[in-house]
Amino acid sequence: MEYREFGWTGVKTSNIGMGTYYDPTYIIMSRLLSYQRGRDEKLAALKEGLERGMTLIDTAEIYQTEDIVAEAIEGYKRDDLFIMTKVFRNHMRYQNVLKAAENSLKRLKCSYIDLYQIHWPNPRVPIEETMKAMEKLVDDGKVRFLGVSNFSLEQMRRAEEALAKSKLASNQVEYNLKARTIEVDLLPYCEEKDIVILPYRPIAHGALATPEGKLKAVMDEISQKHGGKTPAQIALNWLMTKSKVIFPIPRASRPERILENVGAVGWQLTADDCQRLEHTVTVTT
Numbered sequence: 001m002e003y004r005e006f007g008w009t010g011v012k013t014s015n016i017g018m019g020t021y022y023d024p025t026y027i028i029m030s031r032l033l034s035y036q037r038g039r040d041e042k043l044a045a046l047k048e049g050l051e052r053g054m055t056l057i058d059t060a061e062i063y064q065t066e067d068i069v070a071e072a073i074e075g076y077k078r079d080d081l082f083i084m085t086k087v088f089r090n091h092m093r094y095q096n097v098l099k100a101a102e103n104s105l106k107r108l109k110c111s112y113i114d115l116y117q118i119h120w121p122n123p124r125v126p127i128e129e130t131m132k133a134m135e136k137l138v139d140d141g142k143v144r145f146l147g148v149s150n151f152s153l154e155q156m157r158r159a160e161e162a163l164a165k166s167k168l169a170s171n172q173v174e175y176n177l178k179a180r181t182i183e184v185d186l187l188p189y190c191e192e193k194d195i196v197i198l199p200y201r202p203i204a205h206g207a208l209a210t211p212e213g214k215l216k217a218v219m220d221e222i223s224q225k226h227g228g229k230t231p232a233q234i235a236l237n238w239l240m241t242k243s244k245v246i247f248p249i250p251r252a253s254r255p256e257r258i259l260e261n262v263g264a265v266g267w268q269l270t271a272d273d274c275q276r277l278e279h280t281v282t283v284t285t
């Protein structure tokens with residue numbers, strides 16, 4: 001595994017992380033029936049990643065996976081891990097943010113959260129109120145760093161302006177070879193400020209793992225050049241090669257998927273490889 005500094009924080013984490021969002025059906029069944037479908041396999045995947053040196057783990061209160069993360073990290077030195085979770089947009093009021101964080105800490109069985117993120121913007125609640133609560137959590141030692149998710153550049157700037165003494169450490173957004181709208185303004189801004197981008201859907205719902213047509217031909221050539229790397233590994237490596245502030249968080253669903261994701265590090269696409277990939281893919285918005 002390779003490690004680098006998580007943006008301006010100076011904390012080193014694995015270049016690639018593990019996401020724990022599965023699907024809406026999983027969330028509904030977990031909330032209503034207390035049934036976590038495929039729990040053992042998901043737990044095994046997280047443990048495999050930890051054994052392979054993946055220290056970056058992302059979850060959220062709405063995912064219904066914080067307890068699985070807690071079980072997976074049991075026995076590991078807490079300071080060696082970087083645990084990220086999120087408060088959902090229906091908990092944006094001051095007291096609700098504090099309560100949501102406490103509940104997440106209990107489910108994670110941790111005394112602190114490394115990165116606490118606002119999951120989605122909520123225009124019905126003043127961002128100043130929400131960020132005041134987020135800073136309170138930092139002051140109390142319950143959260144180390146603050147982040148946002150699904151925020152546009154304008155929304156992100158407003159969140160930054162609402163902070164009295166903290167700085168935003170990250171923005172978690174959709175980003176992959178097929179979805180590159182953040183390259184217009186958000187990515188350049190984050191690179192300038194050394195703010196981390198956490199791309200979700202890094203292989204575009206699996207579309208980049210099973211490429212077709214010209215993209216498949218280009219990926220096949222790149223694969224041969226780099227020792228037989230899979231399309232998914234190429235797509236993940238493209239993200240990490242694109243910028244030092246990018247830390248992809250592919251879903252940790254099965255141990256074999258984790259092994260494939262681990263194979264996305266330890267090598268690097270060339271500038272020519274990246275250019276060919278970018279010119280071949282049809283970008284969606």
